[in-house]
Amino acid sequence: MNIQEDCMSRAMPQHAYKMGIATHQEPLVYMRTDCAICRAEGYTANTRLQIKAGSRTLIATLNTVAKEILPPGSIGFSDSAWEFLALTQGQAVTVHHAPQVHSLSALRKKIYGHTLDTGEITSIIRDISRHLYSDIEIAGFISACAGGRLNSAETTALTRAMAQIGNQLHWPEHERVFDKHCIGGLPGNRTTPIVVSIASAAGLIIPKTSSRAITSPAGTADTMEVLTNVDLSLDRLRKVITRTGACLAAGGKVGLSPTDDLLIRIERALDLDSEGQLVASVLSKKMAAGSTHILIDMPVGPTAKLRSQKQAEVLAELFRVVAEALGLNVRCVMTDGTQTIGNGIGPAEEARDVLSVLRNESTAPADLEARALYLAGQLLSMATGADEAQALQQAREILHSGQAWIQFRAICEAQGGLREVPIASHHIELRSEYAGKLRSMDNRRLAHLAKLAGAPSSPEAGLRLRVKVGDSVEALQPLATLYAETPGELAYAREYFHENRDLFELSPATSPLPATEK
Amino acid sequence: MNIQEDCMSRAMPQHAYKMGIATHQEPLVYMRTDCAICRAEGYTANTRLQIKAGSRTLIATLNTVAKEILPPGSIGFSDSAWEFLALTQGQAVTVHHAPQVHSLSALRKKIYGHTLDTGEITSIIRDISRHLYSDIEIAGFISACAGGRLNSAETTALTRAMAQIGNQLHWPEHERVFDKHCIGGLPGNRTTPIVVSIASAAGLIIPKTSSRAITSPAGTADTMEVLTNVDLSLDRLRKVITRTGACLAAGGKVGLSPTDDLLIRIERALDLDSEGQLVASVLSKKMAAGSTHILIDMPVGPTAKLRSQKQAEVLAELFRVVAEALGLNVRCVMTDGTQTIGNGIGPAEEARDVLSVLRNESTAPADLEARALYLAGQLLSMATGADEAQALQQAREILHSGQAWIQFRAICEAQGGLREVPIASHHIELRSEYAGKLRSMDNRRLAHLAKLAGAPSSPEAGLRLRVKVGDSVEALQPLATLYAETPGELAYAREYFHENRDLFELSPATSPLPATEK
The missing domain is CATH 1.20.970.10 (Transferase, Pyrimidine Nucleoside Phosphorylase; Chain C)
Incomplete structure (x- = not known):
C-alpha cells in the first residue's frame, strides 16, 4: 500500500486542557490512550512531542491517560507546560513528533x-x-x-x-563594572549584601544578581528575598542600578544567562555543583550583566565546598584562564572556610545577621563583619589600585559611619521597600549531650540539617548557632536553635540531628549523661 | 515552642487512587496541594516520597494536583507505581519523606x-x-x-x-553451561536462534536469555517474541531448558539480574551503551543463569557499535579480565561488521530471515547462515576442544540435516508454540534516485530508519533490504521496503529517508533523474 503525503492526522488541532498537575519544571503533556492521534502516530508514554500554540513551541514528554480525566479531543498540560505556552483553556494546539535534536x-x-x-x-x-x-x-x-x-x-x-542566550546589560558610560561572587559551601557566609552596599557607597557600579541556593540552605537571593523584592524585570533592574549604582536581585526573572537556571535545577536534583559548570554559571551571569571586574571569594576548609588549598588553586586557575579568554578581569581570594560565618543558617536567620552588621549593632557577628570588610577592601583595591590595607580602611569607614546602611536601604527601597524579617512557626533547641570544648562543626551536615528543616523553600526555616568553635559547652547547653514552618519538617530535622550529634565535635569528650536525661 | 514526638500527620493513612496515568516506568504519585499532609510535611512537586502499602514499599516522585481530579484523603498513583505496590482502589497506604539514600x-x-x-x-x-x-x-x-x-x-x-540481586539458576548436574552474546550495532544480525538451535542439538546446555533492544530496532527477545512466547517464569524457563537443553527467552520476567532492566531503560533514553555497563550487563545475566562458558560475538565496522579493531580489542580485554575475576570462561571473536546481516531489519523481518535459514530455504540469506555457522562452530570447539574447521563442519551438518530446525521447533513448542510471522499494515518502497553500484550502507542510519518506522515496539515495523553492497542498481529500483503499523510512522520514517538518501552510497554517481521523476 502507498499512503498519501497528507493523510496524516498529526497536524489536526487539539484543545488545550489544564490538568492542574504541578511537575516542578519538567513539562509534561497528557493524551488519552484511546485518542486517534496517539494510535495513528504511535505515541506512547515517554514519547517526546512538539506542541505548537500560536507562535510558541514546546517539547514535552507524554504521559498517556486511560480514564476520563481528559475530555475527548483534548491534550492536557502540566502547570509548567501551560505557563510556557501561555495557553488558555480550549485553545487549539497542534501536536507532532519532536524533531530530531541534533546536539x-x-x-x-x-x-x-x-x-x-x-x-x-x-x-x-x-x-x-x-x-x-x-x-x-x-x-x-x-x-x-x-x-x-x-x-x-x-x-x-x-x-x-x-x-x-537571554538578556544582556550594557554600561556604555562605565569603563569598569564590578561584581563579586562566593563559591559557597560555607553556611551563613552572607557577605554579599554588605559588600555590595559598601562598594556602591564608594561609587562603584555593581549590578549584582544572585542565584537561589543550589545545594545550600540559602543563596543570597533567598536571603535578600526575606528583606525586599528580588524578582525584578530587566527594566526595573536597570533603573535600580542607575539610581543607586547597585542592586541585590535574583538572577531568575531578569533573564541573564537563563539556561543556567535549567542546568541548576538538575544539579540540585543530583546535589552536584561541578567545576566547569560552576565557572560557566558564575561568569556567564557576570558577562550578561555587563561586568568587567569580578572578585571571587573562595572559602577553603575541610567541610567547605573547596576542601583544600590545592583544589581552590585549580579552580582559581580555571577562572583566570576562562576570564582572560573572555576579556574579563578576575581576582580570586582564598578565605577561611573552616567554620560557618555569622550565627544564622537559612534565609531569615542569615538576613538577621546581615542587618545587625549593617546597623553596627553590638551583637553583630564579628566574623561576618570582618569577612565582608576584607572582600569590600579587595573590590575597592581592584577599583582604585590602592594597597589592600588602605582599601580595607576605606571599607571600614564606610560601614562604621553608617553610609553602607544608608546605601543598603536605598537599594532595598529602589527594589520595592525594606521588609521585616519573619519569625518561624516552630522551633526547638538542639542541646549538647556532654560538657566539653567545641572543637569543630561539620558545615555540610549543618547545611543538610537546615535543608531538612525546610530551608530555603521555607525562608523562616534554618538554624541559629549558639556556640562558636573554641567555646566551652555545658551538658544540655543549647548548641543551636532549629526553626521550621511545619512540625513534620522540624521533627524530621531533629531526627537527623539525633543521628548526627557528632557534627558538633566536643573535646575532651567527658562521659555522657545517663540515657534518661538525654 | 516544643512539639510532641508523635503529633505528626505523616503516618496518617491515605486512600490509594488509580490515576490512570501511564508514565513509562518512573513511578509517580499525586497529592492535592491543599491536603493537610502536603502542607504539614512541606511536600511539593518533585519531593521524593516513601509509600508503604502492606508489606510493600515504594519510593516515588510527587506531582501535586490543584484540582478535583483526586478525591480528598486520597493519594493518586501512576500505573507503574500502582502495579509495583499491587494496590486495590481505596486501600490504605502511608506516606513519608523518602529516607536518605546513602549510596x-x-x-x-x-x-x-x-x-x-x-x-x-x-x-x-x-x-x-x-x-x-x-x-x-x-x-x-x-x-x-x-x-x-x-x-x-x-x-x-x-x-x-x-x-x-534477583533470581539465579544453578545446574549442579552440568559442569559446563554455555551461552553466546553479540555486542550488537549490526542491524539484522539475528544469529542467536540459529546458533542456540545448533548448539543444543549437539547436546550443549545453553540457557539463553536475551534483552530487548537497547538502541537498536530489534533485540533477539523482540525477534523471538514474533515467533513464540518469550516471557517465561523462572520455573517454566527451567523446565524448557531441562526438556530441550536450551531456551530462547526474554530476560525481563525471569528476574535474572533485574537491575539491568532499570539501567537499560535510562540507557535507552540517553541512546547510550557504554563499555563497563555493557560488560556488566552481559556477564551478570550469564552468571545469574549459571553459565560458565560464554562466546562473545564482536562485529567490527565503521558504522557498527565497535568501529575499529582496536576498540574491539579494548572491550575484549575488559571482558576477559572481568570474566577471569568472576571465574567465567569467555571467548571473544571479532566478526565482519561492515554491513547488515540478512535482509530484514526489525522484529518480524528478522524473524523471517531466521526461519528461512533454519528451514534451509533456497532464498535464505547466505550471510546470516555463514555467520551463524561460524559462531556455532566456535561454541562447539569451546565445548569439545575440536579444531575450528572440524567444529564448523559439525555445525553445518546439524543445520543442513534439519536437526537444527527440529530443535528450534522443540524449543518454541516448549515455550508455548511456534507462531506465524505477522504482516505490517503499511509499506512503501524506498527507491534509488540514481543508477550505480552500491558501495556501502550506513548501519546506524538504517537502524534509525527502522526505529522511526516504529520498531521494535511495533514488531511488524522495519525494513527489508532489496540490495546488497556490490550490487548494481537501476534508477528508481527499490533499495528496501519500509514497513510500519501506522501511516504517521511510515511518513515520518520516509521523510528521514528522503533527508538521508546517502545512507545508501552509490558509485560512480551518475547524473540524477530530472526532479519531476524523483
Whole structure:
C-alpha cells in the first residue's frame, strides 16, 4: 500500500486542557490512550512531542491517560507546560513528533569522554535553552561535565554560549563594572549584601544578581528575598542600578544567562555543583550583566565546598584562564572556610545577621563583619589600585559611619521597600549531650540539617548557632536553635540531628549523661 | 515552642487512587496541594516520597494536583507505581519523606571522577534495584560510568552486584553451561536462534536469555517474541531448558539480574551503551543463569557499535579480565561488521530471515547462515576442544540435516508454540534516485530508519533490504521496503529517508533523474 503525503492526522488541532498537575519544571503533556492521534502516530508514554500554540513551541514528554480525566479531543498540560505556552483553556494546539535534536550526538560524544568544540557546546546550550532536552538528557550533560571533564576551552565556550542566550546589560558610560561572587559551601557566609552596599557607597557600579541556593540552605537571593523584592524585570533592574549604582536581585526573572537556571535545577536534583559548570554559571551571569571586574571569594576548609588549598588553586586557575579568554578581569581570594560565618543558617536567620552588621549593632557577628570588610577592601583595591590595607580602611569607614546602611536601604527601597524579617512557626533547641570544648562543626551536615528543616523553600526555616568553635559547652547547653514552618519538617530535622550529634565535635569528650536525661 | 514526638500527620493513612496515568516506568504519585499532609510535611512537586502499602514499599516522585481530579484523603498513583505496590482502589497506604539514600554520596563520588570500591558499587546497585533512585539519578550513574570510566575492578564489582540481586539458576548436574552474546550495532544480525538451535542439538546446555533492544530496532527477545512466547517464569524457563537443553527467552520476567532492566531503560533514553555497563550487563545475566562458558560475538565496522579493531580489542580485554575475576570462561571473536546481516531489519523481518535459514530455504540469506555457522562452530570447539574447521563442519551438518530446525521447533513448542510471522499494515518502497553500484550502507542510519518506522515496539515495523553492497542498481529500483503499523510512522520514517538518501552510497554517481521523476 502507498499512503498519501497528507493523510496524516498529526497536524489536526487539539484543545488545550489544564490538568492542574504541578511537575516542578519538567513539562509534561497528557493524551488519552484511546485518542486517534496517539494510535495513528504511535505515541506512547515517554514519547517526546512538539506542541505548537500560536507562535510558541514546546517539547514535552507524554504521559498517556486511560480514564476520563481528559475530555475527548483534548491534550492536557502540566502547570509548567501551560505557563510556557501561555495557553488558555480550549485553545487549539497542534501536536507532532519532536524533531530530531541534533546536539544529542554531541552530548553522547561528551559522555563518552571526548572533547567538544565551540560549535558543539553552543548547540547543546541552545537546545537546552529551547527546552528540547528531557531531564534525563540534562542529567547526562551535567554528569558528563563533572569531575574536571570540561577543559578550559570547553568551559570558555560554555560560558560564552550561556551568556549570549537571554538578556544582556550594557554600561556604555562605565569603563569598569564590578561584581563579586562566593563559591559557597560555607553556611551563613552572607557577605554579599554588605559588600555590595559598601562598594556602591564608594561609587562603584555593581549590578549584582544572585542565584537561589543550589545545594545550600540559602543563596543570597533567598536571603535578600526575606528583606525586599528580588524578582525584578530587566527594566526595573536597570533603573535600580542607575539610581543607586547597585542592586541585590535574583538572577531568575531578569533573564541573564537563563539556561543556567535549567542546568541548576538538575544539579540540585543530583546535589552536584561541578567545576566547569560552576565557572560557566558564575561568569556567564557576570558577562550578561555587563561586568568587567569580578572578585571571587573562595572559602577553603575541610567541610567547605573547596576542601583544600590545592583544589581552590585549580579552580582559581580555571577562572583566570576562562576570564582572560573572555576579556574579563578576575581576582580570586582564598578565605577561611573552616567554620560557618555569622550565627544564622537559612534565609531569615542569615538576613538577621546581615542587618545587625549593617546597623553596627553590638551583637553583630564579628566574623561576618570582618569577612565582608576584607572582600569590600579587595573590590575597592581592584577599583582604585590602592594597597589592600588602605582599601580595607576605606571599607571600614564606610560601614562604621553608617553610609553602607544608608546605601543598603536605598537599594532595598529602589527594589520595592525594606521588609521585616519573619519569625518561624516552630522551633526547638538542639542541646549538647556532654560538657566539653567545641572543637569543630561539620558545615555540610549543618547545611543538610537546615535543608531538612525546610530551608530555603521555607525562608523562616534554618538554624541559629549558639556556640562558636573554641567555646566551652555545658551538658544540655543549647548548641543551636532549629526553626521550621511545619512540625513534620522540624521533627524530621531533629531526627537527623539525633543521628548526627557528632557534627558538633566536643573535646575532651567527658562521659555522657545517663540515657534518661538525654 | 516544643512539639510532641508523635503529633505528626505523616503516618496518617491515605486512600490509594488509580490515576490512570501511564508514565513509562518512573513511578509517580499525586497529592492535592491543599491536603493537610502536603502542607504539614512541606511536600511539593518533585519531593521524593516513601509509600508503604502492606508489606510493600515504594519510593516515588510527587506531582501535586490543584484540582478535583483526586478525591480528598486520597493519594493518586501512576500505573507503574500502582502495579509495583499491587494496590486495590481505596486501600490504605502511608506516606513519608523518602529516607536518605546513602549510596547517593558514592554516586556523586563517581560523577566527580573517583574510583569506587566494591562496597560502594554494591550499595548503588542495591538501592537502584529497590527503586530508591530517580530517573535523573540513574542518568547520572550511567553517564558517570560511560567513556571507559569504570575500571576492570569496578566492572567486576558491578557485574557481581547485579548478578546477586534477583533470581539465579544453578545446574549442579552440568559442569559446563554455555551461552553466546553479540555486542550488537549490526542491524539484522539475528544469529542467536540459529546458533542456540545448533548448539543444543549437539547436546550443549545453553540457557539463553536475551534483552530487548537497547538502541537498536530489534533485540533477539523482540525477534523471538514474533515467533513464540518469550516471557517465561523462572520455573517454566527451567523446565524448557531441562526438556530441550536450551531456551530462547526474554530476560525481563525471569528476574535474572533485574537491575539491568532499570539501567537499560535510562540507557535507552540517553541512546547510550557504554563499555563497563555493557560488560556488566552481559556477564551478570550469564552468571545469574549459571553459565560458565560464554562466546562473545564482536562485529567490527565503521558504522557498527565497535568501529575499529582496536576498540574491539579494548572491550575484549575488559571482558576477559572481568570474566577471569568472576571465574567465567569467555571467548571473544571479532566478526565482519561492515554491513547488515540478512535482509530484514526489525522484529518480524528478522524473524523471517531466521526461519528461512533454519528451514534451509533456497532464498535464505547466505550471510546470516555463514555467520551463524561460524559462531556455532566456535561454541562447539569451546565445548569439545575440536579444531575450528572440524567444529564448523559439525555445525553445518546439524543445520543442513534439519536437526537444527527440529530443535528450534522443540524449543518454541516448549515455550508455548511456534507462531506465524505477522504482516505490517503499511509499506512503501524506498527507491534509488540514481543508477550505480552500491558501495556501502550506513548501519546506524538504517537502524534509525527502522526505529522511526516504529520498531521494535511495533514488531511488524522495519525494513527489508532489496540490495546488497556490490550490487548494481537501476534508477528508481527499490533499495528496501519500509514497513510500519501506522501511516504517521511510515511518513515520518520516509521523510528521514528522503533527508538521508546517502545512507545508501552509490558509485560512480551518475547524473540524477530530472526532479519531476524523483
